[in-house]
Amino acid sequence: MRRGGLAFQIDDVTVRFGDLEALRKVSTSIGAGEPVAVVGPSGAGKSTFLRLLNGQTRASMGDVIVDGRPLSDLGPGALRELRSRVGFVHQDLRLIPPVRVIKNVLAGRLGRWSFLRSIAAMALPSRAQALAIHELLERVGIGDKLYERTDRLSGGEQQRVAIARALYQEPRALLADEPIASVDPKRASAVLRLLTEVCREAGLTLVVSLHDIERAQEFFPRLIGLRYGRLVFDRPTSEVSSETLRDLYSLEGDRQGDRAGRALS
């Protein structure tokens, strides 16, 4: 399997849920190994944008092209294989609460194991697996929690488990949906530092959705701004003016017009 980052191309994508347009004619591309932050107010379509990249959400119109292959062309097997190479840190973590940390991390690799192999690993992890996972947990700062029950950990620790699970996939891209939404401010920078460093070292593409614009500017060289499902800007962080940001987050004003434009008649 080829390592190195995955390249994503979003090609004029619209995503509809019923009569709600979550994304509207969005086009951009993210290079292999590139770190990008997707910013915007809540409801802007940031989560949909991330979920689009590994096919958790399908484009209603347009297509997403990953490593040169359109997602709409992938059969279930190819889609599973792609997903097994994309680590996803969900905003609500989505861990398996009543099992030990080691099993939650092991679960990251299910996508590349046969059913029998996964039964064996989940029932009795090998020494090599335990060592590798311990190393990963050390990396995210909870090395002593390997055999702890996951639901006994604090929220911050559980989030590290979710990151470790995504990394144990040996992914070629890491997608993190609001990874600091429920982390205290002191931890927030540590989490972003961890994600950006790991991805830089391994050459992984990193796409993070963030509500917190200051941290996005601090940690990411490129920002994609979404608002009401539309791509508002997409440029190097240094070229994003404070005016642009004020427009992105300004609450009222053209909201009514945007709403009307967003709803399908």
Added chain:
Amino acid sequence: MSGGWVGTANRLPGARAGVILLILTAGSGAAAYLRLELRDLLPTEAGLSLMREFFAAALTPAVRYQAEGVPPGTMPLLIKVLSAAVATVRFAVAAVTLSMLIGIPLGTFASESFWRATAEEGRANARIRRAVSRALYLAARVAIAILRSVHELLWAVLLLAALGFTPMAAVVAIGVPYGAMLAKIFSEILDEAPQGASRALRAGGAGRLQIFCFGLVPLALADLVAYALYRFECAVRSSAVLGFFGFPTLGYYLVAAFENLHYGEVWTYLYALFGVVLFFDWWSGRLRRSLAT
């Protein structure tokens, strides 16, 4: 869910009162039809003395046979009680094992979250697959409803006629309806388990069976085990009652002692049954706690 409740209540303010009125009417109607009278709760003179005698014996359960002239070489009473208790548990264990063999696959097929977890996106013949899984789901639901609607005593009557007087008939009589009950509750437990973990595994490329086994079952396991243990307790009671048909469980000897008016012995068998149930209650409590921690 609760929103729906509130909405319904708002639309039909008198609905709840109507339901209560309906239940009360039905209840008093049935009582009138059956000619239930409070007077019938009072025992007759003879009944009263029998009851007094019977409950007095509760304080003095028999430790040896109450009958005169027990033939030499007869098994001592307490040994017989013990062996009846062991036989009761044996039937219960066999029946619950059978019910798990029936209930686990049936309950899995009858749960919506199993089919949701195992649905695959983007298949060419997705429509056929959906139809097949829908058919299996409905078949499992119908099977559960049918098997469950017949009580284990009725199953025993049917199976004794069909299979003859064999231990297998007793085990199947308990195991089949219990299997259906397990299946029903298992499917509900699986459907109530949170979906987050299984969605995450799917997003990580896990396959259908993997999603079900590692993303859904672990979240439901503690409840599944607790319910299976509760069913086991019920099976102990049912297995004791199947003694009425002649199987060597506590019920068999209990009825015999009762008919001979040996109330002391009746109480010995009853205490043995309490003992068995209490023991397994204690043990299952320990097991559940160790699972929950």
